[in-house]
Amino acid sequence: MLRSLNSGISGLRSHQTMLDTTGNNIANVNTAGFKGQTTQFQDTLSQMRQGATGAADTTGGGNPAQVGLGVQVAGTSTNFTQGSAQSTGRATDMMISGDGFFVLQKGGEQILSRAGNFDFDARGRLVSPDGGIVQGRMAVNGQLPAGGGLQDIVLPLGLTAPGAATTTAGVQGNLPRGAAVGETRTLDREIFRADGSSDTLQLTFTRTASGWGVNGSSAGGTGNATLTQNAAGALNGGTLNVGGVAVDLSGLTGYAGLDTASIGEQNGTAAGVLQTYTLGADGALTGRFSNGAQQVIGQIMLGQVANPAGLEKVGSSGYALTANSGAMGLLTPGTAGVGTLAGGMLEMSNVDLSQEFTNLIVAQRGFQANARIITTSDEVLQELTNLKR
Secondary structure (H helix, E strand, O other): OOOHHHHHHHHHHHHHHHHHHHHHHHHHOOOOOOOOEEEEEEEOOOEEEEEOOOOOOOOOOOOOEEEEEEEEEEEEEEEOOOOOOEEOOOOOOOEEEOOEEEEEEOOOOEEOOOOOEEOOOOOOOEEEOOOOOEEEEEEEEEOOOOOOOOOEEEEOOEEEEOOEEOEEEEEEOOOOOOOOOEEEEEEEEEEEEOOOOOOEEEEEEOOOOOOEEEEEHHHHHEOOOOEEEEEOOOOOOOEEEOEEEEEEEEEOOOOOOOOOOEEEOOOOOEEEEEEEEEEEOOOOOEEEEOOOOOOEEEEOEEEEOHHHOOOEEEEOOOOEEEOOOOOOOEEOOOOOOEEEEOEEEOOOOOOOHHHHHHHHHHHHHHHHHHHHHHHHHHHHHHHHHHHHO
C-alpha cells in the first residue's frame, strides 16, 4: 500500500487537531482569564531507502535517502501573555497585572487560575464560580502573620472591630472674659471604655478672679486644674487627667464677647460592624467598619511557577501543577515577577480573533491538501488495478 495514504491520514488527523485547538480559542474569546493555545507539528519517522556513504580517494560520499512517513502533533503551547482589562465595578472582581496566579482550594487540591471573577458564598468565603476557595492569609487583630500556610479568605457576616478606650481629648474655643466670678460653663462629650461601652466626660469651668477653675469627671474618675488668664486674655492651658483621659486644654482662649468652648475630638470608638472593604494593589483586604475604624482583614496571595507552559489545564479556567511546571512559590502581590492586583476589573481572554481566523484558514487548507493526497493515492492504486484488464 502506498506510504502517501498513511501520510495523508496523519496530515488529516494533525490538522483536525489544529482545527479543534483554534475552534476552542475562538469559543473562549469572551472567557475571563482564558489563555489561547497553538498547535505544534513535527514530522514522524522517516524510512531509510539508502544509508549515507563516506568519501574515498576515488569516490565522493553519498547522502542518505529517506522517505518521510507523515506528520504528528508535537504538542500544544499555551500563550500566557496578559489579556486586556475590563472594568466591572464589582468589588469581588480582581485582575492580576503580571505573571502570577490566584491560588484556589477545590476538593482538597490546589488549583491555579487567572480568572478573578469571584464572589462570596453563604459562609462568607471568597470563591470562584465553580466553588474554588480563594487562598491567602487572614489577619489577627488587624495584623497579617509574617508566614505560615495558606488559609481560606473569609469575610464573615457581622464581622466586628473591637472598641477602643478613649485616652485623649481636646478642648477648644473661647471662655468669655466678661463672665462674673462664680459663673460656670459645663461641657459634655461622649467617650468610650475599652470594651466599647459609652461614658460621658464632663468638664465644669468656674470663673475665678484670676481665670478659670476646671473640674472634670467621668465614670473612671475625676480631675482638677486651674487656668490663669493674662491681661491680653490668653489662658495658660495645660493637660487635665480625668479618669485616665488626658484632656488637652491648650486650645482654650479667654477673650471678651465669645462663648464658644467645646470638647472636640476624642480617640475612643465603640465596637463597629463591617460595612464595606477595599482591595489594595498588594492584595490586602481592608475593612471599613461602622465606627469609622479601618482594619486589615486578610491578604490574597499569588502563586508563581518556573514554567507556566508546563501547567495542565483542568477546566473552569484552572491549572494544575505538573512535573514540568516546577513547584509553586507563594508571593505577596506587588513582589517582582507576580504583579499587582486591581479590584473592580477582570482580565479578559488574550485570544486574537484576527490571528485565530487566519489559523482557521490555514488549518482548513492543510486539511484539504492532505485529503487531496489520499484521493491522488487512490487514483494511483486504481491505475494499478486497471493494468490487469
